[in-house]
Amino acid sequence: SINTSVNNVTYHDGFTLHDLVSYAERHNEANGEENRDGHGHNLSANYGVEGETQDKSILAMRAQQKRNLFATLLFSQGTPHILGGDELSRTQQGNNNAYCQDNEISWYDWELDKYRQDFLAYCQQVIAIRQQSELLSRMYLPDDAYQLHSNVSEVNWYKPDGSGKGDDDWQAGGNKAFAVEIIGHQEAGDKCEHWLLCFNTSNRDIKFNTPLKSPNGGWSLVLDTRYSHPAKQPGLRIQHQFLQAAHSFALFRYTDFPR
Structure with a gap:
């Protein structure tokens, strides 16, 4: 079952999240094994x-990739495993095997x-968004024989042009952008959650055609990793199209618009 997995991006044996986007190679010289360990x-x-820099463009890209990775982890089905200190941008100076370093490393x-x-x-x-949603952290699929549930969820995959992704699309090269729609079908009277997660891993902005469900509703932007701080994120509502920035993740929730 997808709900029984434990997901992680970083772990205590390996790079921290900050170092994952700052170092291309391990730097374990301080461990005394001529950088052969790890x-x-x-x-x-x-x-x-390689390593720390004052270059603003590089720092901006690193920060955005950290936001992408953290959001992907938290909005994956199952239990997220967050390496302690990743939320503080902790660095081990490129050391991916720091078991013997009781010091500033x-x-x-x-x-x-x-x-x-x-x-x-x-x-x-991101953690608050996950905590406030049942569907983003635990959904039930109709073919999940391990966890049968009456309130099954619907999942649809889309290409940026709005057409559905087929088996051949997953095998084709160059799949740098896609969207996944998650719909929670609840019992009568319960609140129905409806989300759209858009991923653009390419190095260019891409226009997404979003699935339109009703002329009286649309997609409200909940999270966009192009913005470095929650306070900078605009209150955006769309119906048909969305221009997604390169190297970014965006999360929308479907809502009825006020009349």
């Missing part, structure tokens, strides 16, 4: 400079600059 397959990137830095404060506020926002 695994070398980190699936990481530094976006132009592994310690928490509680003095948060604006960059770290903004990311902490973002993490708090």
Whole structure:
């Protein structure tokens, strides 16, 4: 069952989230094993400079990728496993095997600059969204034989042009953008949740055609990772189209518009 999984992006054996977007290679020299310890397959990137930098464009890209990864983790079905300190942008200076480092390499830095404060506020926002929604954290599918439930959910996958994704689309190369619609069918009288999650992993802005359910309603933007702080996010409502920024994730909730 999808609800019984435990999901993680980072773990104590490996890079922290901050280091995952700051280092392309491990830097375990301080461990005294000539950088041979720790695994070398980190699936990481530094976006132009290895390690810390003052380059604002690189810092902005790293911060956005952290927001993307954290949102993907929290809005995946199952239990999210968050590495302690990731919400504080903790770094181990590229060390992915810091078990032997009882010093500044592994310690928490509680003095948060604006960059770290903004990311902490973002993490708090994402966690709050998940906590306020039953569907984003636990949904029941009709073919889930492990967890049978009367209130099954509907899941639809879309390409950016609004057409449905078929089996061949998943196998085709260049799948950099897609959307998933989640509809919770509740008992009479219960509140029905209806979400649209849009992913654009490409390096260009992409126009999404959103599924239109009613002329009297549309999609309200709940989260957009292009914005570094919740206070900067606009109150956007759309019906048909949405221009999604490169390297971003956007979360919409379907609502009836006031008449």
